[in-house]
Amino acid sequence: QWWLKKIKRPMLTWVTFPAYVALFSLLIYYIGFRLRAGNSEWNELHIVDILQRGSDAVLRGRAYTSLYSPANQTYRLATDVTQATLRPEFQGLWGNNSESGRLAVRRRAKGLEADVYVPVWTSQMNVGDWQETGSAPLQARREGTTLTLRNLRDTAMTNVIVISGPSLFRADPIPGGGMVRVNLSVPAEEHPTDFVRTWSASLHSAANQRNEVFGSGSPDRIDDWAGAGVAMSLIAMMGGDGANNGRDLVWPAGLDLTPVVQRGDTLVLAYLPGETLIPPLNQFEATRQKRGTLLRLVLPAAH
Numbered sequence: 001q002w003w004l005k006k007i008k009r010p011m012l013t014w015v016t017f018p019a020y021v022a023l024f025s026l027l028i029y030y031i032g033f034r035l036r037a038g039n040s041e042w043n044e045l046h047i048v049d050i051l052q053r054g055s056d057a058v059l060r061g062r063a064y065t066s067l068y069s070p071a072n073q074t075y076r077l078a079t080d081v082t083q084a085t086l087r088p089e090f091q092g093l094w095g096n097n098s099e100s101g102r103l104a105v106r107r108r109a110k111g112l113e114a115d116v117y118v119p120v121w122t123s124q125m126n127v128g129d130w131q132e133t134g135s136a137p138l139q140a141r142r143e144g145t146t147l148t149l150r151n152l153r154d155t156a157m158t159n160v161i162v163i164s165g166p167s168l169f170r171a172d173p174i175p176g177g178g179m180v181r182v183n184l185s186v187p188a189e190e191h192p193t194d195f196v197r198t199w200s201a202s203l204h205s206a207a208n209q210r211n212e213v214f215g216s217g218s219p220d221r222i223d224d225w226a227g228a229g230v231a232m233s234l235i236a237m238m239g240g241d242g243a244n245n246g247r248d249l250v251w252p253a254g255l256d257l258t259p260v261v262q263r264g265d266t267l268v269l270a271y272l273p274g275e276t277l278i279p280p281l282n283q284f285e286a287t288r289q290k291r292g293t294l295l296r297l298v299l300p301a302a303h
Helices: 002-006 010-034 192-197 200-209 225-233 258-262
Strands: 041-053 056-069 073-079 083-088 103-107 112-118 122-134 138-143 146-151 158-164 167-170 179-183 266-273 288-299
Touching (some): 041 225, 056 073, 083 112, 112 122, 138 288, 146 158, 167 192, 192 225, 225 288
Parallel strands (some): 041 288
Antiparallel strands (some): 041 056, 056 122, 083 122, 103 112, 138 146, 158 167, 158 266, 266 288
16 A cells, blocks of 8 residues: 555555455465365374284284374274273473373273374374284294285285395285295395385474474375385384483384394285275264274294
């Protein structure tokens, strides 16, 4: 308005004012789009260790969940698995857990239920541990240098990786109810350490940016859950010490299987897209949903 008066063209206000309205309307729309303001989002990744016990197997799982909310709202989670826990993902400096007030967990006669409060335009991340006994979804048998993998689920398993000694083998996807064979005598072109280190920048970036309200785009968002899960399963090969010093990736005991590889055992990892071995934790409908399970199976060197 000052500029229009200066050039003695006040009538141009009829042009500039609608232009300002349009400009700020587009800006607000863009911010809302970047925040996915109208879409709730639920992500659930399970990393499951298969421990064979005779005809059955002990399934020991870790569930990593992320819940994005377009409003200040409380959501309900629940599971019927008897041996299960749930906790906030973030542990602040000096053990100060700033997220504990947003998660209320209650034990039930069987399993647990929880209320998760999520502030507007933010994501709340939680981690669950569970253990169940049942049939193994994946079986492996080694005869000499031939490894046979059998899929006992109806869904095809993708991103199948076998690590034996210093070699990383990429096997073919295993169709539902099918099997594949891996020849371990063929020299592999990839070393497990090289694979893990290719994920170093992505994992550190995602860890540093995960609590930001405004998403910063694809470089900090990991959509390849299978590859990232394999890298985290061998995270010690990245070179960090896992110390809770605020500058490094931190992982719980048992997540890293580097000692298994170093002692000569064979490690099999297979991704089950869109499925979980236990019922999904979320008891609500989300506009966007994604699930997946990374299976991990260890064959002792003696076998």
